[in-house]
Amino acid sequence: MKETLIKYIPEKAIPLVEYLINKHKVHLKIVNQRQTKHGDFRRLPNGQMQITVNNNLNPxxxxxxxxxxxxxxxTYTKFGKVQPHGKEWKTVFQHLMLPFLQPEIYPKTILPFLANYLKNPKASTDADAKLSLALRxxxxxxxxxxxxxIPNGSTFQFKNTLYKRGNKRRTRxxxxxxxxxxxxxxxxxxxxxxxxx
Structure with missing residues (x-):
């Protein structure tokens, strides 16, 4: 597992991640980029739990x-079927992420945004514009x-479709x-x- 993980995550995070994978019997599959999501969790028909993560993400x-x-x-193992990003998941996610909030793992340019995001994590890190930019x-x-x-009024392509950029609302x-x-x-x-x- 270490040989695989070293290609994808910061080296100092490997022992912690290996511990979590072994403790929770995680079946991890690294997949090609998907447009709509960075990762996925599902229960397979054979009852096994599988996690997929896109291979194009930075560490x-x-x-x-x-x-x-x-x-x-x-969350699924502990509570069964609950809201995907409800209070149970948020609490578990915060608890699991806490040991990774250190400058040996995440650079100081990312840590404050990550800590702020974890106060009330959303379904997608992309929903937090400042964290998303820092992570990239x-x-x-x-x-x-x-x-x-890009300038207001300019034409751009997104997923093979042309758009014209308009005004900014609050965050979009x-x-x-x-x-x-x-x-x-x-x-x-x-x-x-x-x-x-």
């Missing part, structure tokens, strides 16, 4: 996603830009889908391909 995102999914596993170390994927970086941007003329709200850290500015 800090990967570790947070893995612990998020282990928290689902532990302030850089969009090569060839892409964050939506907040209104963007006009140029095919169906509907307005969609985009997270400010959505990664898009700029077409014309």
């Amino acid at each position: 800090y995102q990967f570790l947070l996603t893995l612990i998020h999914e282990i928290a689902h596993h532990v 170390e302030g850089k969009a994927e090569s060839g892409k830009s964050f939506i907040f970086e 941007y209104e963007c006009l889908n140029l095919s169906n003329k509907q307005v969609y709200l985009f997270n400010q850290n959505a990664e898009v391909i700029l077409v014309t500015s």
Whole structure:
């Protein structure tokens, strides 16, 4: 397990993660990138519990996603069927993440945002714009830009569809889908391909 984990998470986190995987009998599967989620927890038809995590995440995102999914596993084992991101899961997730909140594992540029997020964790880390940006170390994927970086009125591509960037609401941007003329709200850290500015 260590040989696999060293490719995906910070080295200092490996003993803690190995302990959790063994203690909770986690079946971890590392999968290709999915557009809609970083990780997943499910009970397979044979009764086995499986956690999947995307292989394209950086070590800090990967570790947070893995612990998020282990928290689902532990919550399910302890409480049965409860709200996926309800109070039981939040408590378990906070408890599991606490030992990882140290500068040997997470850099000081991420720690304050992570600590703040863990006060009331959401279903997705991407819902916390500041944490999401810190986890990506302030850089969009090569060839892409964050939506907040592109000019208002510019055209961009997202999932093979063209949009025109509009005004910012509180935390999201209104963007006009140029095919169906509907307005969609985009997270400010959505990664898009700029077409014309």
